[in-house]
Amino acid sequence: MFELILNVLLFVFFGWAFFTHVLEAPVPIKVQKNPYALQPDAWPKAIIILLEICLLINIIKIIKKNKGKEDFTLGAFCATIPNFFKSKLFIGIVILTVASFILEPLGFMVTSFLVLCAYGWLLGAKKYGQLVIASVCITFILYIIFSGLLSVNLPRGYGFLRDFALALENIVQSVKNLFGGKKEAADAAETAAVVFNTVRTMIG
Amino acid sequence: MSMGQLLASGAAAVFSPSMFLMVCVAIVLGTVFGALPGVSATMAVALGLTFTYTMQPIPAIVFLTAIYCSSITGGSITAILFKIPGVPSSAPTTFDGYPMAQRGEAGKALGVALLASAFGGLVSAIAMFLLSQPLTAAALQFGPSDLFAVTFLGLSILTCLDSDHILTCIISGLIGLLLACIGQDKMYAVQRLTFGSKQLFAGVEMIPVLIGLFAITEVFNQTNPKKHRMSAEDGVGGGAVNTKMPSLAEILSIKWTLIRCSVVGTVVGILPGAGATIASFMCYTMETKLSKYPEKFGTGIIDGIAASEASNNAATGGAMVPLLSLGIPGGNAAAVMMSALTLKGVQLGPLLLTQQPTYLSATFMSMIVTNILMVIVAMGIAKVFAQILAIPYYYLGPIIVMLALIGSYANQMAIADVQIMVIAGVLGLLVKVCHFNSAAIVLGLVLGSMCEQNFSRAYLMSKANIFAMFSPVQHPIAFVLIIACIALLVSPVVMPLIRKKKA
Numbered sequence: 001m002f003e004l005i006l007n008v009l010l011f012v013f014f015g016w017a018f019f020t021h022v023l024e025a026p027v028p029i030k031v032q033k034n035p036y037a038l039q040p041d042a043w044p045k046a047i048i049i050l051l052e053i054c055l056l057i058n059i060i061k062i063i064k065k066n067k068g069k070e071d072f073t074l075g076a077f078c079a080t081i082p083n084f085f086k087s088k089l090f091i092g093i094v095i096l097t098v099a100s101f102i103l104e105p106l107g108f109m110v111t112s113f114l115v116l117c118a119y120g121w122l123l124g125a126k127k128y129g130q131l132v133i134a135s136v137c138i139t140f141i142l143y144i145i146f147s148g149l150l151s152v153n154l155p156r157g158y159g160f161l162r163d164f165a166l167a168l169e170n171i172v173q174s175v176k177n178l179f180g181g182k183k184e185a186a187d188a189a190e191t192a193a194v195v196f197n198t199v200r201t202m203i204g
Numbered sequence: 205m206s207m208g209q210l211l212a213s214g215a216a217a218v219f220s221p222s223m224f225l226m227v228c229v230a231i232v233l234g235t236v237f238g239a240l241p242g243v244s245a246t247m248a249v250a251l252g253l254t255f256t257y258t259m260q261p262i263p264a265i266v267f268l269t270a271i272y273c274s275s276i277t278g279g280s281i282t283a284i285l286f287k288i289p290g291v292p293s294s295a296p297t298t299f300d301g302y303p304m305a306q307r308g309e310a311g312k313a314l315g316v317a318l319l320a321s322a323f324g325g326l327v328s329a330i331a332m333f334l335l336s337q338p339l340t341a342a343a344l345q346f347g348p349s350d351l352f353a354v355t356f357l358g359l360s361i362l363t364c365l366d367s368d369h370i371l372t373c374i375i376s377g378l379i380g381l382l383l384a385c386i387g388q389d390k391m392y393a394v395q396r397l398t399f400g401s402k403q404l405f406a407g408v409e410m411i412p413v414l415i416g417l418f419a420i421t422e423v424f425n426q427t428n429p430k431k432h433r434m435s436a437e438d439g440v441g442g443g444a445v446n447t448k449m450p451s452l453a454e455i456l457s458i459k460w461t462l463i464r465c466s467v468v469g470t471v472v473g474i475l476p477g478a479g480a481t482i483a484s485f486m487c488y489t490m491e492t493k494l495s496k497y498p499e500k501f502g503t504g505i506i507d508g509i510a511a512s513e514a515s516n517n518a519a520t521g522g523a524m525v526p527l528l529s530l531g532i533p534g535g536n537a538a539a540v541m542m543s544a545l546t547l548k549g550v551q552l553g554p555l556l557l558t559q560q561p562t563y564l565s566a567t568f569m570s571m572i573v574t575n576i577l578m579v580i581v582a583m584g585i586a587k588v589f590a591q592i593l594a595i596p597y598y599y600l601g602p603i604i605v606m607l608a609l610i611g612s613y614a615n616q617m618a619i620a621d622v623q624i625m626v627i628a629g630v631l632g633l634l635v636k637v638c639h640f641n642s643a644a645i646v647l648g649l650v651l652g653s654m655c656e657q658n659f660s661r662a663y664l665m666s667k668a669n670i671f672a673m674f675s676p677v678q679h680p681i682a683f684v685l686i687i688a689c690i691a692l693l694v695s696p697v698v699m700p701l702i703r704k705k706k707a
Contacts, residue, residue, distance in 0.1 A: 003638045014382075017397060025395040036668045038660040040394040044385040051378040058371055092427040093630060096420065099609065100622045108610075115609070116602040122427060125598035134599060142606055150240070150251065152614045 001077035107157025148172040214565030230270035238278020248275035261548035266570040280317040293480035293516035296488040303504030315449040324514035325575035327466035328521020348661035353685035360692040380648020403620035412612040416628025469515030473522020480519040487515035
């Protein structure tokens with residue numbers, strides 16, 4: 001039944017998109033007047049028409065295949081919905097959805113720690129202390145590889161989380177500088193002192 | 205300069221002890237960069253660029269070429285072990301590589317991937333050295349009609365990805381093609397199908413969709429207790445990681461696959477706009493069609509891995525052909541290489557061979573040495589990565605999730621890409637329930653943009669006459685390819701009907 005519902009929803013959605021969203025800005029007059037130019041809406045519209053035909057055939061096929069089956073009713077489908085919302089799969093989807101929204105305000109470090117803990121628990125980890133320690137370690141390893149070594153600008157978060165991320169970046173930079181020479185080492189020590197003071201202020 | 209002198213100068217450039225060591229370092233860096241999700245071959249070359257600022261031109265070329273070749277190979281490691289394609293061109297490697305890793309045959313899958321990569325790379329390096337000029341001339345004959353036909357040929361796999369669900373495969377492919385239309389139209393910059401979302405103005409990025417459809421869906425599946433899932437105490441390989449290499453007989457059994465895919469990969473790599481990703485999808489298609497056992501593709505056979513990896517590495521050599529002989533980069537990574545070489549005073553173009561022949565020979569020797577050394581060095585790295593499979597899944601699953609999240613974000617530093625990845629992960633689940641096909645969606649998304657652009661150009665050039673676009677007189681290549689496409693698309697539907705009638 002779910003397969004049928006999804007196919008019908010896709011059919012309706014693409015039909016709606018065909019009439020309302022294929023073109024969302026005016027086509028330049030030069031293009032409109034050029035009889036040889038393929039208009040910008042022609043290609044997506046052709047795809048949607050093909051898609052609608054295929055979906056319609058598929059809907060008919062699904063109905064023919066399942067006609068008369070006991071569980072092929074709207075009632076039977078509705079009965080399965082509460083089970084889905086209680087399932088681990090649903091919780092997994094929620095964890096990842098939430099992670100994608102908190103990544104910017106909370107930053108990489110906090111999001112990574114929370115995701116590792118939450119998903120680890122969901123997948124059946126039983127030793128919680130070990131899970132928390134592993135999550136912290138993995139977060140730091142990922143941070144050092146991607147931010148420290150590959151210079152990927154991972155999200156820093158807002159407020160004090162941003163200060164914390166900047167402090168960490170300074171430490172990583174200082175460590176990098178230590179390999180650069182005496183002047184850099186002096187700069188690194190100075191930066192480390194600044195970082196230390198920042199962290200102390202934050203804790204204070 | 206004669207051919208012998210060219211070879212000697214190239215060998216002299218690469219075989220000095222310091223240079224040899226540098227190539228080894230570049231292979232390690234390239235393989236690790238390639239293996240990390242979100243670090244594409246382009247990004248790997250760009251990261252490698254920082255090491256070359258103080259180098260002379262020849263060492264810089266050798267170093268960057270080694271990083272370029274090995275990063276494409278590195279992409280296969282995570283594709284096989286975690287179902288996360290390190291680079292987009294490794295996406296077809298997941299189809300057969302991951303099922304093999306799940307069966308505990310990670311070593312064999314990785315071994316085949318590395319050997320195929322090396323073979324593809326060597327074939328394309330030789331082609332680049334010997335046939336640079338004629339191959340470039342041939343590639344220049346390809347007009348928009350021909351390029352459309354080439355991409356359409358790639359799309360013809362849709363009807364044989366899953367012979368039991370041909371219609372749903374076509375629907376999936378069309379959804380992929382429609383996803384590629386989202387954002388500004390590439391020809392006239394008109395906004396389409398964004399539904400008012402500013403994040404979709406630039407279109408749907410391929411990498412988050414790939415990661416979502418493959419890696420995230422897999423983690424979701426393992427979360428679902430109703431599905432067959434591995435024990436939480438065990439890793440992907442059921443706790444046992446077998447790093448046994450493929451036997452000689454197994455390698456010999458895929459010799460024709462390797463040869464065919466290396467040649468096709470080189471040719472596709474030379475074509476402007478096409479690249480390693482299109483090459484790997486095309487060759488996977490081709491091998492599915494030519495195989496005696498097409499139904500086994502996607503279940504974990506070495507032929508599928510060999511097709512994908514030989515072709516995507518062959519495309520790297522192919523992309524160097526127009527770069528060196530015309531100064532036209534074949535892909536994004538080649539464009540970064542081009543800027544680095546220009547920075548070093550290398551004059552890329554037709555005069556390179558006459559005025560600076562050492563650069564061509566150094567590139568050739570670097571590719572040869574890299575592809576041979578890569579098998580040994582990358583195998584060491586792959587074995588270390590393979591051990592990760594023994595980690596309990598309640599640790600490994602969340603690590604895969606975080607790698608996927610970083611990989612999607614690092615591509616453009618955009619949170620929207622992370623959200624697209626999650627949506628693609630959920631879409632992957634729905635696709636499974638409704639018997640749609642993830643590979644078909646990806647195929648449509650990868651080829652969609654190139655297909656539309658070339659169709660649009662060809663349509664304009666032929667003055668809106670579709671028959672003239674594929675006329676056997678004006679465009680013989682396009683004509684032959686389109687006939688082949690139609691035959692390939694129709695055959696899985698028509699053949700059973702003919703067989704039924706005969707019976």
